[in-house]
Every structure is written in C-alpha cells, then in structure tokens.
Amino acid sequence: MKMLIGGEWKAAASGREMEVVNPATWETVGTVPSGGHEDAGAAVDAAGEAFAPWADLPPVERGKVLFRTAVLVREETERLAATLVAEQGKPLREATDEVRGFAHVLEYYAGLSSSLYGESINTKAYGRIIVERRPLGVCAGIIPWNMPVMIAGWKIGPALTAGNTMVLKPASTTPLTTLAIGDLFLKAGLPAGVLNIVTGPGETLGEALVTHPVVRKVSFTGEIGTGRHVAETAAQTMKHVTLELGGSDPMIVCDDADLAVAAAGAAGGRFYNCGQTCTAVKRVYVFSDVADRFRELLVEKTRAITVGDGMEKGVRMGPLNNAAGLERIETVVEDVRDEAEVLVGGKRPEGKGFFYEPTLITGLPVDAPSLREEVFGPVLPVVEVEDLDEAVAAANGTRYGLGASIWTKDLGRAERGCRDLEAGIVWVNQHLKAPPETPFGGVKWSGTGRENGPHALERYTEEKALLIRS
Incomplete structure (x- = not known):
C-alpha cells in the first residue's frame, strides 16, 4: 500500500x-x-x-x-x-x-x-x-x-x-x-x-x-x-x-465485592488485547480477608484463556505485537521471580510468534518498585492489602494516573474511590470500557x-x- x-x-x-x-x-x-x-x-x-x-x-x-x-x-x-x-x-x-x-x-x-x-x-x-x-x-x-x-x-x-x-x-x-x-x-x-x-x-x-x-x-x-x-x-x-x-491502572477488590464478577473483570481487563491496552488492569489490590478465594477464581479464569493466532476459532488472546514488547515482558517476570510466586503462566510457548502465556503473580510487597511502572503485556500481579486506606495509598503511589477501578457493593466506598483515586477515569464494578461519550485522558x-x-x-x-x- x-x-x-x-x-x-x-x-x-x-x-x-x-x-x-x-x-x-x-x-x-x-x-x-x-x-x-x-x-x-x-x-x-x-x-x-x-x-x-x-x-x-x-x-x-x-x-x-x-x-x-x-x-x-x-x-x-x-x-x-x-x-x-x-x-x-x-x-x-x-x-x-x-x-x-x-x-x-x-x-x-x-x-x-x-x-x-x-x-x-x-x-x-x-x-x-x-x-x-x-x-x-x-x-x-x-x-x-x-x-x-x-x-x-x-x-x-x-x-x-x-x-x-x-x-x-x-x-x-x-x-x-x-x-x-x-x-x-x-x-x-x-x-x-x-x-x-x-x-x-x-x-x-x-x-x-x-x-x-x-x-x-x-x-x-x-x-x-x-x-x-x-x-x-x-x-x-x-x-x-x-x-x-x-498508565499503571490499579484495581481495588474490597471484601464485600462480588468476587466471581471481580475475577472475571480482572481477567478480561488484563488479558484483553494481550494486556496491551493503556487502561488495562495492571495491578490488583485485594483485601486480605478475601484474597485466597479471589486468587482461586482468578486462576480459574486465567487458565481458561486460549492463546493462539487471532484468526483461529476459540482463541481469546493473541501474541504481543512485536519482539521488543515480548522481551520486556520476559524481563519483568524474571526480575520478580525471587520475591514473588508465579501462579499461572510465566513463560513463552514454543514455536513462532510473539506469544507469552497469560501470567498471574502473587506475593509482591505492596511497595514493590515494579508495581509503580506500566507493564504492557499479559502479566498481572495480585497484592494483598488490609483495608481501603492501604489500597488507595498503594494505587496512587505511581507517577501514572490514567484509569483505576474499585469493586464493592458499598456506596460509600465507591464514592471514596471515585474521589480519592488519582486517575482521569475511575470505574466502579467494571474496568476498561471507554465509549466515545466519555472524556478520556490522564492526570x-x-x-x-x-x-x-x-x-x-x-x-x-x-x-x-x-x-x-x-
């Protein structure tokens, strides 16, 4: 052309x-x-x-x-x-x-x-x-x-x-x-x-x-x-x-959230487009009381994702777009292996293409430097927090401020998330969607x-x- x-x-x-x-x-x-x-x-x-x-x-x-x-x-x-x-x-x-x-x-x-x-x-x-x-x-x-x-x-x-x-x-x-x-x-x-x-x-x-x-x-x-x-x-x-x-979009999962819906939202919000979306879920902060159950549900959702050529029937996640992106994702995972546990994925499949498995990581400390940067690919860290104060502080502890989401049934918590999360767009009980009627940009x-x-x-x-x- x-x-x-x-x-x-x-x-x-x-x-x-x-x-x-x-x-x-x-x-x-x-x-x-x-x-x-x-x-x-x-x-x-x-x-x-x-x-x-x-x-x-x-x-x-x-x-x-x-x-x-x-x-x-x-x-x-x-x-x-x-x-x-x-x-x-x-x-x-x-x-x-x-x-x-x-x-x-x-x-x-x-x-x-x-x-x-x-x-x-x-x-x-x-x-x-x-x-x-x-x-x-x-x-x-x-x-x-x-x-x-x-x-x-x-x-x-x-x-x-x-x-x-x-x-x-x-x-x-x-x-x-x-x-x-x-x-x-x-x-x-x-x-x-x-x-x-x-x-x-x-x-x-x-x-x-x-x-x-x-x-x-x-x-x-x-x-x-x-x-x-x-x-x-x-x-x-x-x-x-x-x-x-x-952005390095945080997702906060409160202890009163619908965990099945939140897990589906985290998987969809992270692995859509192989994680190569500016407002993708880049890190999850989940209350400790429900962390085990949330991880179980998220592992189930992640393992169900079929990776392959985007033209093949049933494929839900394609490759990264380029070699440089794949190399960066491999480096990110290798850099945290000593301090974190890889629950799912964590490697590149054999064969052609810039593929990387959908990957879940847990065990990182809430102030880990890697959580403050944008990871543009199919890797999702899940971090435990004690309450909303800790979650909001951790979510805001980055130079980025594009999107964020809070998952809760409590209107007061939702209002606080909308008010205190430093982002250009905040979702409640959803993530990623940006219709043309919505002003889109960051702080x-x-x-x-x-x-x-x-x-x-x-x-x-x-x-x-x-x-x-x-």
Whole structure:
C-alpha cells in the first residue's frame, strides 16, 4: 500500500519501504512507504490547502461525510478486521469490535456536528460580546500500535468535525487497516487533503510533523519518554498538544465485592488485547480477608484463556505485537521471580510468534518498585492489602494516573474511590470500557488533555472574541 497525501496514493520520496509482519506467524503481510521529512512536508502542504474550504463548510455537512464513512466501514468490517488481526495480532472478535468502535466514534461526532456552539453576552458598557470557537488548522495525529483503529477514530473524529484538516501517522507495525480506512473516507466524499495518512519511522516522519511550523496541534498517544519529547518540541512553535502516555491502572477488590464478577473483570481487563491496552488492569489490590478465594477464581479464569493466532476459532488472546514488547515482558517476570510466586503462566510457548502465556503473580510487597511502572503485556500481579486506606495509598503511589477501578457493593466506598483515586477515569464494578461519550485522558504523568466526548471538540478549536457595538 502507499501513503495518502492530498487525495492521492503515493510512495515515499526516498523510494524506501517497510515490511509489516504478522506477530503470530512472523510472515510479511504487506509493505508501506518509509516516509521522511519530504513526505511530511507534502502532507502538511496538502492539509493546508484543504483547510479553508473544509472549515468553511457548515458543520452538519462535515458530519455527513463522517457518517457516510462510518456506513462504509461497517460494510467492510469483515475485511478490515482480518487486516487488523494480521498486522496487530489480536483475536478476530476483538478486531471486529475495534472496527465497529471506530464507526461508532464517527457516528457520534457526526451527531455532534449539529451542536457546535459559541457564546453571546450582551453588556451595556461594551456592547455585544460574541465568543466563537474556530478550528485550529492543520493537526497532526500520531497513533500507537495497540489500538490503531480506535485511537485513529478518537483523533480523526473530533478534528475533522471541528473543521480542521489532519495528517495522521500510524505506528510502523500497524499501518494497513488505517490506510484502508483512508480509502473509505475518499469514497465517502471527503475532499482531497482533509485527511492525509503518512507512514514511516517516528524519529524521522513523526519528528518532521511535530516540528513543522504549519502544524497547529499534535495529538500523540504513546509512552512517556516520547511524549515528553513531543511536548518539548511542540512548545518551540507554540502548538496545542494532547498527550495520552499510558498508565499503571490499579484495581481495588474490597471484601464485600462480588468476587466471581471481580475475577472475571480482572481477567478480561488484563488479558484483553494481550494486556496491551493503556487502561488495562495492571495491578490488583485485594483485601486480605478475601484474597485466597479471589486468587482461586482468578486462576480459574486465567487458565481458561486460549492463546493462539487471532484468526483461529476459540482463541481469546493473541501474541504481543512485536519482539521488543515480548522481551520486556520476559524481563519483568524474571526480575520478580525471587520475591514473588508465579501462579499461572510465566513463560513463552514454543514455536513462532510473539506469544507469552497469560501470567498471574502473587506475593509482591505492596511497595514493590515494579508495581509503580506500566507493564504492557499479559502479566498481572495480585497484592494483598488490609483495608481501603492501604489500597488507595498503594494505587496512587505511581507517577501514572490514567484509569483505576474499585469493586464493592458499598456506596460509600465507591464514592471514596471515585474521589480519592488519582486517575482521569475511575470505574466502579467494571474496568476498561471507554465509549466515545466519555472524556478520556490522564492526570500526573499519564498526559494532558482529553480525547472523546464534546471535550475533545473543544481541544480542536480555539476561542475568538468579538466585541460589537451597534
């Protein structure tokens, strides 16, 4: 496949290409251009030319294009989901849900397009004050490989609805489905240049987008180190920035919780997408009085997970997406073997693919350093605590603050969890779900800004004040 620039499919200016590999089989499933600074410049130029006509369209007309694209995506769900499995590795059921979720996001913002608003204030001293919300201009979206389709929707939907144009850079390991969706945007009538999709390494292509003086906003999803660099670099040209930088999401299981439901929630919340989700359950704090029974139920749920190629029937967990991720998970488990007990898993199966068994660990002290970092893979530590005070303190004892959950039947405990847990989103008796109506983002080092909901629309606009005296 080629890059989408200005409504046309183009190779990289350098002629170089990158292979896309199936993480379950190590087979090459496609090639894409390996773009650089020249390609980024061409995409930004195309987006710049398309901006004024697109921004001048009535918002409802922009929404109609998004809705038509959503219809085409739903019609092509089977093909798109199979492509997503091949490049990312997740089971077909999860890939299908993600593609449908992308369509849902577009439908949501298409609906919001009729309600974009400003403010009007009448004053005696100054006349009428009107506050308009104007689109920013050319925006850059940099998306990761773990949820490439859904996160693309979180950036494209509000950006285009608000009247901006966009240059989107998918991760190098998962560009194929995003490019296929780009073609559907064109078929739905999106004007050339409004959405451009470029492929290439982050250190060249991504850097070129972040430094380009015409780009007015960068929305980046990825890890903390890169996110800090994006923020520092974007500040040089006063760009707007949204950063979602991962999390170490805690799950607190109180002694009055429905343990069977909580165990199912922990297994689903951790091992979905092979644990490669920013808001996955990364650590469980369970009250000591019910810890033994909770572990028994969680072990049962974990052992029932079938691992394999995502296209195979009955598979519930695929491989990690890449070799580096697999190596990190192996290191994490080996580093804690001396102080913890591995209840389930703890090793890589034989054969091809970046597979690792779903793994449960117990026995770590509540202040173990490994509990404070993000573990991006199928490893779940279960830690005993005495009460809610200890659980909340441990949950907050990290630089991350993306998501958290508390499992209890007590309304007072639930309210305290919602109030005191340092996270951008807190679930009660559930974890992981983030519908497009929900503002999504973190506190502390998990990032700045929000995606989803009407809040995201605001972050793709800026206020313009008009003072009118008749």
